[in-house]
Amino acid sequence: MFRSLRRALGAAAAALLLPLAGVQAAHADTAAVVKSAAVKSAAAEAAAPGAGYWHTSGRQILDAAGQPVRIAGINWFGFETSNNVVHGLWARDYKSMLDQMKSLGYNAIRLPYSDDILKSGATANSIDFSGGKNADLQGLTPLQIMDKLVAYAGQGGLKVILDRHRPDAAGQSALWYTPAVPETTWITNLKSLATRYKGNPTVIGIDLHNEPHDPACWGCGDTTRDWRLAAQRAGNAVLSANPELLIFVEGVQTVDGVSGWWGGNLMGVAQYPVQLDVPNRVVYSAHDYATSVAQQSWFSDPTFPANMPGVWDKYWGYIFKQNIAPVWVGEFGTTLQSTVDQKWLAALVNYLRPTGTYGADSISWTFWSWNPNSGDTGGVLKDDWTTVDTVKDGYLASVKAPGFAPGDGSDPGDPGDPGGGTPACTAAYTVTNDWGGGFNAEVKVTNSGTTALKSWKTTWTWPGTQKITNIWNASHTQSGPTVTATNAAHNGAVAAGGSATFGFGGAPGGGGAPSVSCTAT
Template sequence: MKTRMFIALSAILSSTFLYAIPAAQAFSPKFPLSTSGNKIVDSSGAQVILQGVNWYGMENEPGTVIGLNARDYKLMLKQIKQTGFNVIRIPFSMQTLTKGKEVSSVADYIGSNRELKDKSPIEVLDALILEANVQGLMIILDNHSQADQGYRNDLWYGQAGYTEDDWVEMWKSLAIRYKDSPNVVGFDLKNEPHGKATWGDGSATDFRRAAERAGTAIQEVNPNPLIIVEGIENQVAGGQKLSGHWWGGNLEGVRNNPVRLPVANKVVYSPHEYGPEVSPQPWLISKNLEKNLLDRWSKGFGYIHDQKIAPILIGEFGAKDFSTKTISGRWMKAFTDYLGKKGMSWTYWAWNPGSADTGGLLTPDLVTLEKKKMPTILNLIKVQKKLVAQR
């Protein structure tokens, strides 16, 4: 099984019948991106705050981002850009990458979607990346799972027959495939390690070790992308200050065991942060909610930013209820205020509707923006742009 999976991924992602996407006209910022202390910077040294959305679907059936059954993909990308975002995080499963023609649920009779007719999932992704570059949007690829609809798997291997070797080879193949796609700025190695995942103990379940292995393999063939590393859920080697974390949210291990790669200034740490609509965590039940949240964020991941160890990218955050009369809304306001003040990068979950926990920034018609959510998100973009301009 190991050999068969390894060969299949390598063949699909790297063989000559699949092309490397040609570079489109460059746009600001100047690529590639790197890190400088707690900032992401472009090749000229200018600070870049990633402000974006998750556009999910490629990690499940039908094998591509949701919404192409109803809208022209170029118009969807145009709306994302015009709304004010500069990056899209695209979750995918390893199974999706190996699917042949054709992807389901693409209305290939609508406008530019005719270009996607008979394409496989990864070929549709190619088209999305190329058009995103034309429109001035950056892309982060997020390995959400090994199997379709497999996000609950705690490790980066062990699901649907995939091994760690398969996972590393997959990332290496994607690094080759998108080497000439400058707007593919980051690889989020594994979504939300949790459960059995450890940090810093050197074992087979040590995500720090695995991140260094995958990151090194990527950099051997493509030194350009940011290597985005999430945390774990449970205790880290060397101890920690907080007793509980979200899946992938425990980055306290970075204090004593940071990720180190051959190409310096490429590691970005990426926790996920949610309110009570995802799970009524004990730290969300407090008379001094805002104060306690600030303390948690500082101890859990904010110290990485504050001590200028590396930049932080909040890979996911979101909610349905933005009313400041509720715990959810108070959490959202406190968190967006925190991101604005710190200048941390972020990708909101999610652009498309359908998430049971958070909904989306689009309403179910896949065109209209959620009027109760957008003022908060647009204000965050505005505050952070002002912050960069003042530096």
């Protein structure tokens, strides 16, 4: 609700590399994009899962071939801050981060931006070009860098949702306009981005404005405050430029005197749905957070966390359950430091758990955030911008979704391509922490062949009495010191040259790093 807490932490580690001008940007909420070098044929698009532009049917999102698809993604913020570019490029190459997102089983990115990146003369800062990092971004404008991110994401099968996060880098706004950025500018810039990525279905849609809140209303009829009417105006403008895009519409804070999270209250949809000139394009977006962001009454309910499904049903879940439209939880996150937060995340993941064929008949989501420098939630990455917070990522394992085929349908690792070579893989075992009584480790599976993997299996033998105590992004069996770990549902498919990672905890420590064999199909 009160998002003044949401601040992007200044990256102390980044200061060792180069100064971060303006990284003090506000909470840097929430995940982009250029025309593909290759134009897909209609036949290739129809064959590849998730290919082409998407549309809606009842509560489902469908791809160009009518197959149900589900967004299971991550927010990567920074374009909405004074850096005018995604954060973390002071530490790593952007391609390595996109590769890592895919390897972890995320299939989409929500990419927040502010209207500042569309201004003439806008420049990006805090990018490290040393050692060849980000070499192809040097000298580019923020929009040209966004083009590069979208192009590479599409090559790897990641989808992108553009999120108009703020009117400018100075901070969040309750309404979709400010004195400095009027509604006309907002709509003009939305149309500009829709036009820029027209013909490139890597960019599946636009989140029109992040977290409208009081005095914004839903259905009140006051055109200066009624977010539902503004979303219709903006959505129709976007679709006039590119009628294929999905239009993601967040809620408000208060409806009929009932308040919730900023952008998270969609109670008004029941009486006043968003109606656009192009049918089957609206996806409603909710935001939901834990106590590390702000306290809410439901956290202190004596029945917590059993009360939470009823809370979510009331604010936004009913839209999905009543088959009104698809729902996408565009932001949810937590530091996971408190027991309440841990119970909240477990309950929300259970609420989002997939149902239906391929798990597609379920609520879509993008977790907040990839970035570790979100002050009240942290991220999937730790402060070094490389190490994965395997506990946090592990909570999401059961709600991740199958990935989508690489962008142009002609990659040798594309499952839709005929022919190909013999599946092959290698595996590397790394001990990430060993405290004697126990340890954590990670195994990276790499597709070393020329055709996509459908599934993989790894095997190793410890020298001592080590046993796995918990595992994420894989399943396992153990017989004596020998362990066999197989892919989870979301990360069995690995493109040629790509990789997937799983991790686990074990005890006792001191087992070292045994050699691992990998079998692929």
